[in-house]
Amino acid sequence: MGPRRLPPLLPVLLACWASVSAQAGATPAGTTPALNSVEPTPTTPRPALPARPSSGPRPTPVTDVAALCVCDLSPAQCDVNCCCDPDCSSVDFSVFSDCSVPVVTGDSQFCSQKAAIYSLNFTANPPQRVFKIVDQINPSIFCIHITNYKPALSFLNPEEPDENNFDKFMKTFDGFSSKAASDVSLTKEPDPPDTTKYEYGALLQTSHSFLRFPSPLTSSLCTDNNPAAFLVNQAVKCTRRMDLEQCEEMEALSMARYSSPEILRVPNSETKVPITVQSIVVQSLNKTLTRLEDTGILEQALVQAGTVKICTNVVLEVKYSLTYTDAGEITKADLSLLLGTVSHAGLPLQQKFEIRFIQQNTKPVPLSGNPGYVVGLPLAAGFRPHKGSGIIQTTNRYGQLTVLRSTAEQDCLAIEGIRTPVLFGYNMQSGCKLRLTRAVTCPLVVEKVKSLLKGQGFPDYVAPFGNSQARDVQDWVPVHVVTQAPYVKGSCQLPVALAIDVKWTKYGSLLNPQAKIVGVTASLLSSSFPEADSGSERTILISTTVTFVDVSAPAEAGFRARPSINARLPFNFFFPFV
Numbered sequence: 001m002g003p004r005r006l007p008p009l010l011p012v013l014l015a016c017w018a019s020v021s022a023q024a025g026a027t028p029a030g031t032t033p034a035l036n037s038v039e040p041t042p043t044t045p046r047p048a049l050p051a052r053p054s055s056g057p058r059p060t061p062v063t064d065v066a067a068l069c070v071c072d073l074s075p076a077q078c079d080v081n082c083c084c085d086p087d088c089s090s091v092d093f094s095v096f097s098d099c100s101v102p103v104v105t106g107d108s109q110f111c112s113q114k115a116a117i118y119s120l121n122f123t124a125n126p127p128q129r130v131f132k133i134v135d136q137i138n139p140s141i142f143c144i145h146i147t148n149y150k151p152a153l154s155f156l157n158p159e160e161p162d163e164n165n166f167d168k169f170m171k172t173f174d175g176f177s178s179k180a181a182s183d184v185s186l187t188k189e190p191d192p193p194d195t196t197k198y199e200y201g202a203l204l205q206t207s208h209s210f211l212r213f214p215s216p217l218t219s220s221l222c223t224d225n226n227p228a229a230f231l232v233n234q235a236v237k238c239t240r241r242m243d244l245e246q247c248e249e250m251e252a253l254s255m256a257r258y259s260s261p262e263i264l265r266v267p268n269s270e271t272k273v274p275i276t277v278q279s280i281v282v283q284s285l286n287k288t289l290t291r292l293e294d295t296g297i298l299e300q301a302l303v304q305a306g307t308v309k310i311c312t313n314v315v316l317e318v319k320y321s322l323t324y325t326d327a328g329e330i331t332k333a334d335l336s337l338l339l340g341t342v343s344h345a346g347l348p349l350q351q352k353f354e355i356r357f358i359q360q361n362t363k364p365v366p367l368s369g370n371p372g373y374v375v376g377l378p379l380a381a382g383f384r385p386h387k388g389s390g391i392i393q394t395t396n397r398y399g400q401l402t403v404l405r406s407t408a409e410q411d412c413l414a415i416e417g418i419r420t421p422v423l424f425g426y427n428m429q430s431g432c433k434l435r436l437t438r439a440v441t442c443p444l445v446v447e448k449v450k451s452l453l454k455g456q457g458f459p460d461y462v463a464p465f466g467n468s469q470a471r472d473v474q475d476w477v478p479v480h481v482v483t484q485a486p487y488v489k490g491s492c493q494l495p496v497a498l499a500i501d502v503k504w505t506k507y508g509s510l511l512n513p514q515a516k517i518v519g520v521t522a523s524l525l526s527s528s529f530p531e532a533d534s535g536s537e538r539t540i541l542i543s544t545t546v547t548f549v550d551v552s553a554p555a556e557a558g559f560r561a562r563p564s565i566n567a568r569l570p571f572n573f574f575f576p577f578v
Contacts (some may be wrong), residue, residue, distance in 0.1 A: 234353070401462065
């Protein structure tokens with residue numbers, strides 16, 4: 001027998017290409033080739049394989065690109081700028097600036113795949129989401145034609161043996177080895193936690209443990225082991241039973257318990273974010289609220305008030321506000337507290353706890369229209385620190401020009417700091433009540449009411465267009481603050497209302513006019529300081545209004561001027577006659 005001859009290279013490649021083409025084509029009924037496998041040609045000897053049961057006809061593909069959304073992080077909530085979030089409605093699209101994920105595709109290894117393209121139509125009123133599906137072709141010849149095995153699209157949790165499926169495990173495997181309990185592992189070891197970022201639902205780590213706050217569990221009683229989870233907003237109420245004689249020893253009533261932890265910036269890191277106390281409001285026995293200027297730590301104390309024992313500086317409400325980035329890092333932690341005075345008549349004690357997450361906007365200041373304002377978007381406003389500088393704007397466009405927010409309680413001190421943005425085209429009205437004791441003087445109330453009406457920082461300028469640049473200072477419209485008060489000799493004038501009038505006009509083409517702001521006036525309306533009634537308290541009503549006034553001139557039809565002919569002959573036109 002002579003030496004065996006190797007086949008030429010070209011026929012071998014042609015045979016492999018024929019097998020790949022046969023794999024991508026039709027298959028006999030009742031058989032299903034393995035995923036990404038190549039059937040041998042009839043001339044190639046095939047080793048004997050054990051017989052396997054038929055899997056039936058090929059199922060349809062299970063991947064639907066229209067149902068995929070990689071930016072949908074919050075369940076049952078609309079994520080900002082996530083155009084593919086099914087929880088978003090047409091009202092939410094009006095506050096979007098762009099689509100964070102404009103194109104959603106499946107596996108890039110497929111030969112032909114669907115791609116969902118999302119965009120926003122800002123010309124519609126209100127803005128609408130534009131959604132379409134297109135086909136994308138993979139030019140590579142080493143691609144997957146179709147996938148029909150659903151479990152291959154995800155990682156399934158392993159099945160753990162229990163009393164119901166133990167016999168099935170015994171038949172599947174050859175039994176279990178008799179090792180020590182510490183050596184036996186029926187499930188896969190969990191992967192180490194990601195140390196680079198927090199993910200949705202991950203517990204917030206502190207320097208010693210986790211950030212915890214009380215919540216009701218099986219009953220209305222407070223349980224102190226409730227951990228806070230990333231991006232999970234919570235607002236709970238619970239009842240706490242306590243012995244008034246031992247209030248100084250109860251850690252759950254102490255302010256230091258909720259302000260002392262330090263949150264880790266990312267899991268398992270050494271960078272810590274301290275909790276900053278933003279405000280402390282003290283509530284007396286008669287429900288009077290007083291905001292403290294000093295935010296230092298206050299300890300609860302048992303005090304004898306006449307024949308009654310009371311416990312002061314007891315924590316009644318805790319509100320956390322955590323700022324995070326899109327990279328999953330905690331950058332800031334704020335805390336607001338309500339401390340109260342408790343007696344035997346106020347037991348059992350009811351406590352309220354709230355935690356919310358605010359995303360830090362690291363992108364440039366978004367627009368409110370291009371170029372004119374869009375109805376429903378906030379007014380762009382800012383400050384000018386000194387002459388010669390540009391306009392300074394905050395990255396949060398909803399915090400640039402705000403007014404009071406009305407609540408069910410209508411307590412001005414309780415809602416201090418909670419503001420509502422001024423939206424273009426929306427006339428607004430809100431208010432609250434301020435209760436004053438007999439001992440409070442008028443000058444102190446004047447400064448407090450002004451801060452309530454204007455907020456922490458009232459802007460100096462408003463942008464004329466929704467896309468006005470901060471460097472174009474001359475184009476910005478100044479805010480004129482006017483104080484209106486009746487003159488009464490010898491009386492103190494207390495501001496009770498803030499009326500904001502925004503004048504705007506239609507600018508540009510008649511077919512597509514753009515909204516432009518031409519004037520903003522903020523009027524402080526004052527009245528005489530009310531005298532105390534027969535009781536020890538007096539109530540003052542404070543209100544804010546926003547009115548948009550269209551000052552556009554009526555459009556008039558016109559005609560374009562006829563073009564003028566400016567014909568000029570070349571200098572050598574009459575050569576050689578001249």
